[in-house]
Every structure is written in C-alpha cells, then in structure tokens.
Amino acid sequence: MKQSISTILVTTNFSEKSENAMRLALQMACRHHSRVIILHNINNFFVTDRTGRQVLGSDTVAENVSNAETALGEIEIFLKKQFPQLIIQTVLKNDSLIQAVNETVSNEDVDLMVCGTSGTQNFSQVILGSESYELLTGTNCSVLLVPEQCRKYTFDNILVPIRVLQNLLDKVDLSVAIARKNRGIINLLGLSSQEDVEDLSALFEQLRKSLDYKSQDYQASFYITKDKAGKIAACSKDERADIIILNYQDEQSWKSFFMENFFKKVINGTNIPLLFLKNKYLRKKLNPSLPSGIDITLPHPG
Numbered sequence: 001m002k003q004s005i006s007t008i009l010v011t012t013n014f015s016e017k018s019e020n021a022m023r024l025a026l027q028m029a030c031r032h033h034s035r036v037i038i039l040h041n042i043n044n045f046f047v048t049d050r051t052g053r054q055v056l057g058s059d060t061v062a063e064n065v066s067n068a069e070t071a072l073g074e075i076e077i078f079l080k081k082q083f084p085q086l087i088i089q090t091v092l093k094n095d096s097l098i099q100a101v102n103e104t105v106s107n108e109d110v111d112l113m114v115c116g117t118s119g120t121q122n123f124s125q126v127i128l129g130s131e132s133y134e135l136l137t138g139t140n141c142s143v144l145l146v147p148e149q150c151r152k153y154t155f156d157n158i159l160v161p162i163r164v165l166q167n168l169l170d171k172v173d174l175s176v177a178i179a180r181k182n183r184g185i186i187n188l189l190g191l192s193s194q195e196d197v198e199d200l201s202a203l204f205e206q207l208r209k210s211l212d213y214k215s216q217d218y219q220a221s222f223y224i225t226k227d228k229a230g231k232i233a234a235c236s237k238d239e240r241a242d243i244i245i246l247n248y249q250d251e252q253s254w255k256s257f258f259m260e261n262f263f264k265k266v267i268n269g270t271n272i273p274l275l276f277l278k279n280k281y282l283r284k285k286l287n288p289s290l291p292s293g294i295d296i297t298l299p300h301p302g
Contacts, residue, residue, distance in 0.1 A: 005032045009110040009133065011101065012041050014071055017116030017148035024146050024273065025114040026083055027153040031181040035087040038075060038106055040068050042093070042102040060103075068092055075191050097131060098138040099133050112275075114144045135250075136276060142174075143248070144275045152242055152272075155182045157270035159241035161232050162204055163191040167247055171277050172207055173243050176216050186211065190222035191231055197224055236270045248276040 008024045011136070012018040022038065029036045029262050042064050072090040079088050093100035101113060111279055117132045136143050141146055160175045164169065190204040211218045219239075225231050 003170060003177050005177070007035045007037065007108055007109045007110045007112075008032075009037045009039060009052075009101070009104060009113045009141075010096065011041070011113070011115045011131075012230065013074075013099075013131075015066065015116070017118060017146075019116075019152065020148055021114050021116035021146040024144075024150065024153045026079065026086070028029065028112075028114075028181075030083065030087050030242070032177075034148060035089075035109075036079075037089055037091055037104060037110065038079075039091045039093065039101065039104055040072055041070060041095060041097050043096065048282045062259050065092070071113050098134060101135065102138070102140045110141050112142050112144055113139050114146060117145045117147055140278070141275060142190060142278045144273055147271050149271055150273060154184075155179075155242040155273075157185045157187060157239060157241045158182075158184050159189060159232070159236050159239060159244045161189045161191055161228070161244065162200065162207065163228050164247050165199065166201060167277060167279060168207060169205060169210070170208055170279070171245060174216055174275075174277055176211070178243070178245075178293060179216060184242070186216060186218040187235070188218055188220040189232065189235055190220070191228040192222070192224050193226060193228075194224060233270050236272060241270075241272060243273045243275060244270065245275045248278045 001250055005136060008025050008029050010018075010022050012022060014247065028034065042061065042134050060285065069092060072092055076088060076090045079086075091104055093101060093103070095103070105113065113135065114137050115132060129229070132145060136145065155178055158175055160171065162171075175186050178184070188204070190200060192200040201222060204220075208218075208220055221235075232244065
C-alpha cells in the first residue's frame with residue numbers, strides 16, 4: 001500500500017507546545033504538498049439533576065467560542081500569508097476531544113494528526129491520561145507527537161525500529177516517502193528478543209531488499225536485546241535521529257507497554273518527534289451518542 005500524507009490535522013489549544021507542533025506540521029505540509037487543518041475543540045461541562053442535563057456556565061461557553069473563533073481566524077489569515085502555496089483551513093468543535101478529532105479525521109480523510117507534547121517534564125500526565133495519550137490511543141489515523149523542545153522541523157535522519165511483525169511494508173513505505181521529501185537517510189534498526197530472532201531477522205532482510213529495490217539510502221543494524229525501548233533511545237542519540245517511526249499497537253497493548261515502561265523509556269530517552277503508524281482503513285467507528293464535555297451527575301434528594 002503506497003503511503004502518502006495528503007492531509008495533516010493539527011490540534012491546538014493556543015499554547016506554545018501547540019504552536020511548535022503547528023510549525024513542524026506546516027513545514028511537513030510544504031514538503032509533501034499537503035492540506036493543513038487546524039482544529040481547536042471546546043468542551044462543555046454538564047450537570048445532571050432531576051430536571052435533566054444542563055450546561056454549566058453557558059455564558060462562559062459562549063465567550064470561549066467567540067474568543068476561539070477570533071483566534072482561529074487570526075491564525076488562518078496569518079498562515080495563509082506565510083504559506084500561500086498551502087491549502088489551510090481551521091475547524092472549531094464543541095465536543096469531547098477524541099470525538100472532535102475523529103469526526104474531522106473521517107470527514108476530511110486525514111492521513112496524519114500532529115499534536116504537541118510537554119516531553120519528559122509531564123510524563124506523569126501521560127500515565128494519568130493527558131491529551132497526548134488520549135490522542136495517541138484514540139485517534140483514527142497515524143499520530144505524530146512533537147516535543148515542546150523540538151526545534152528541527154526537517155527529517156534528515158529517520159530512525160525506523162523493527163521490533164514487531166505487523167504492518168512492516170506500510171512502515172517502510174511511509175519511511176521512504178518521508179525520506180524522499182527530506183532527502184534523508186533511513187536507519188533501519190532491527191530489535192529482537194532471543195525467542196523471535198529467526199522470524200524477525202528474516203523479515204529484516206526482506207525489508208533491506210525492499211529498500212535496495214526502491215533505491216533508498218539507508219543504514220541497517222540488528223540487535224538481540226531485552227530492552228528494546230532503551231536501545232531505541234540510545235540509537236536515536238548515537239545516530240542523531242530527527243524522527244522515530246513506530247508501529248502503533250491497540251490500546252490494550254499500549255497499556256501493557258506503559259506497565260513495562262516501554263513508552264516511558266522512549267519518550268524520556270528522546271527529545272525528537274515520534275510518529276506512530278496506524279492503518280487508516282481500520283478506523284474505529286464514531287459514537288455520536290457520547291455527550292460532549294464532562295457529565296457531573298448529582299444524586300437525587302430523598
């Protein structure tokens with residue numbers, strides 16, 4: 001399956017980390033000739049009592065919507081002047097964050113969602129369910145997490161760990177697409193435990209042949225290790241990688257990875273963008289029945 005990045009979605013809450021992610025997304029869009037959608041979402045807060053659900057602070061919500069519309073409008077005008085070659089649009093949603101993102105992903109056929117992260121300083125928030133983790137696990141397309149401290153927006157050196165057997169050809173195709181747009185080199189990193197070394201090493205050689213066939217510049221190394229996350233982090237520094245491309249696992253797998261400190265080791269050991277490949281044709285169905293915002297249920301008196 002040929003991988004392309006035709007439409008990029010960027011989430012923003014108007015913070016510095018969001019602006020930094022937006023800068024990277026725009027630079028990517030210029031190289032890939034992508035359309036860019038900038039999304040801001042406003043949550044409502046509900047209280048439920050005997051009279052039914054009511055919006056708390058409706059005046060405040062209306063004010064927030066008005067302010068967000070103004071801010072998005074100013075961003076769109078400014079960016080269209082800065083990047084006249086790009087198609088740029090803004091979207092304002094009033095829903096739960098994941099519902100807002102996935103509705104936009106579905107309606108606009110988004111290939112890649114980009115969001116900013118706070119990096120190592122707030123990793124406890126990732127464990128507890130920050131926006132970054134919510135978007136990583138719930139978004140129905142590939143996700144690029146951009147650390148707030150990241151200031152390089154080109155990918156000259158692309159680290160591609162090979163540690164699971166799923167979606168490897170798609171992963172290589174995406175890596176090649178990014179490498180060619182950046183005139184970069186791929187660092188193919190095979191990581192195996194002793195138990196699966198035979199299967200993984202055979203596939204690793206197939207991937208090398210695929211890169212040779214595509215005439216793509218690359219380096220390749222293969223390690224047998226129990227600490228795959230630590231090896232990824234170490235190699236990203238040794239090879240001065242600009243981006244790491246990882247296969248995404250389902251939510252339950254990611255919960256197990258968190259328990260094993262896999263993701264913690266990667267994100268704490270690196271300060272570069274992490275791209276998680278997802279199959280866009282296996283998107284989860286939207287659930288329109290889910291209410292937007294937070295539902296605070298009050299007990300019935302008596």
